[in-house]
Amino acid sequence: MSLLEVQGLHKSFGGVQAVQGVSLRLAAGELLALIGPNGAGKSTTFNMLGGQLAPDAGRVLLGGQDITGLPPRRLARLGVGRTFQVAETFASFTVLENVQLALLAHDRATARWWRRASGHRPQDALALLAQVGMEGQAAQPCSALAYGDVKRVELALALAGNPRLLLMDEPTAGMAPAERGALMQLVQRLARTRRMGVLFTEHSMDVVFGHADRVAVLVRGQLLAEGAPQAIRHDARVQAAYLGTGLECSENESHPRLPGNGLAPETPLLTVEDLNAWHGAAHILHGVSLHVARGEVVALMGRNGAGKSTTLKAIAGLLARTQGRIGFMGQPLRGCAPHQIARLGLGYVPEERRIFTGLTVLENLETGRQPPRAWPDGTPAPRWTPERLFQLFPNLGAMPQRLSARMSGGEQQMLTVARTLMGQPLVVLLDEPSEGVAPVIVEQMAQAIRALKAQGVGILLCEQNLPFAQAVADRACVLEKGRIVHSAPMAELARDAAARAQYLGV
Structure with missing residues (x-):
């Protein structure tokens, strides 16, 4: 029996048919990538599986149990974890406290007002952070993290519920190439050792073809192809519908700039000199200088x-504390709203x-x-x-x-x-x-x-x-x-x- 079985899901928004008869199977310990061009219906499918949307038709079975249309909190109790395309955490709480809150929710202990949440299973929370490579930043507030690290914390939050099925929407978005590979290797190991099925969407093809066991391709709300990564990579229909023709740029291609902007010939439009910037007490930029013509x-x-x-x-005036010089069309910008x-x-x-x-x-x-x-x-x-x-x-x-x-x-x-x-x-x-x-x-x-x-x-x-x-x-x-x-x-x-x-x- 498959861990997850999706049977003929349909979903429309007004006259727009977002998902049309999608059927999928996922085994325990398997990674299945759901890919497709923007607007193909991936997020809608994810939201139906995660309980954020109810399907118009079709069924979703988890371990043979019908979970169609159940709300997210009930799905979480049944072993469905979820990460989102735009990761969110409690920014003012530390990394450790975020995971402890997830453990509190899993243990149904959120209403015990006479106990401090910071004392709840700290060693278990640290163990989860170790699994995602974030134990060294356990005491940091999430507001101070880079976005790629926030994605790792979000994964730890999902694992706190001990899921049988993990739904990951763009798990490596915002991460450098080396970080993407490390995170997905971690997800692979977790899936194998926990016998946890992982269904993920992803636009980075190195992640998809390097880490998925199988790949399913959605186009216009319908399943176009499904199979092993190499078979999908060489499928002409997938190439045409999803991958496109590739970006082209010759090594010898010139990028001419247009003269006559009303300034002196060598005067840039934007000039940044010795720019320093802070997020709270954290000194982020150190003497950055650049220009744009x-x-x-x-x-x-x-x-x-x-x-x-x-x-x-900092250039756009969105940071409270900066030092240095920012000039635009010869006019100083620093200090402007x-x-x-x-x-x-x-x-x-x-x-x-x-x-x-x-x-x-x-x-x-x-x-x-x-x-x-x-x-x-x-x-x-x-x-x-x-x-x-x-x-x-x-x-x-x-x-x-x-x-x-x-x-x-x-x-x-x-x-x-x-x-x-x-x-x-x-x-x-x-x-x-x-x-x-x-x-x-x-x-x-x-x-x-x-x-x-x-x-x-x-x-x-x-x-x-x-x-x-x-x-x-x-x-x-x-x-x-x-x-x-x-x-x-x-x-x-x-x-x-x-x-x-x-x-x-x-």
Whole structure:
């Protein structure tokens, strides 16, 4: 008997058929990867299995028991664990306290008000943290962790319930390549030793083909193919529907920048000099200096937790404490409020997307609208309208009235970029645009960045995906522990295997 048996699941949202007759089997101790392009129905399927959504039709059996439509708390009691695409923890609590809270919930001891939660099974909590490689940070508040480490803590929280079935939605999102492999090797060992079935979604193909026992491919809500990883890798239907054609960038490809921005020929649009930044008492950035010219894409790279996102937030005015100099179009920015910086023409696309889920695509775009801009010499800057943005992102043009809550992760990523462009920016700070989206969507995002570059927009890009950065960037600045440790043309870094291994861990 299979541990998990999914029989003919269906789910619709209005006239949109998100999942159409999906059937799957999963054995104890097995890892099954559920992949597919954005909008294929993966998250909807996960939410039906995890109790967040009730299916319109079909059944879900766990160890032969019908669990269809049960709420998450009842599923947890029956042995179903879950991690989410966007990991969340109690940020003000320590890593250890987060796991202790999970153990309290599992032990049904949350109502014992006369006992301190911090005294509940500390050794068991530390043992769980040791399994995910986080025991050394047990006393750290979760707010101080890098996102990849938050994902590890979330895994420990799921394991606290001693699950028979573990559902993992994008388990390695936000993690460096070496960290991804280490985490999935850990999951493999846990699955084998605990006889725990693991069903996971993932857009990183190295994770899927390197660690899954079997792979199932969803396309438009239907199961397209299922089988061993190598068979799926060479399936022509999967290649066409999911993997796309791959990013292309010749080593000799030039990335011309456009002259005539109204400034002196060598004057950058954005200049950062000796930037220091803090998260609370933690000193994150140490003397970061960089610049971005018109029509130039600069990739800010580095391992997870190196300070890339902190750099963008500091430039955008989102951190309470910074030191150094930040200049935009010759005007100092440090000390300006974020809304003032945005009105000057500096756009920021956060990694977390942060769209208005209760608004339609068009309504989201309208929230970012600002008047057209001009370069200092009076020549008009690029003007972005919904119509132009729909040409840049055809996926959005096909769904202008759709609620953004009903869009896939990749579509939401496109919407976040498009909303920022409605602010008519001259420079865009772009945080991890390829993170957690399918390769086909990654290609479209690369095409959009090239189009922005051709319009003269300067882009500072935070990115861990080296092929993606190579396809769009002119230069690379590598951060390590909050310092710029390597700066070179992008093509040079792509060819330098020693530098990649030393600074990026690839």
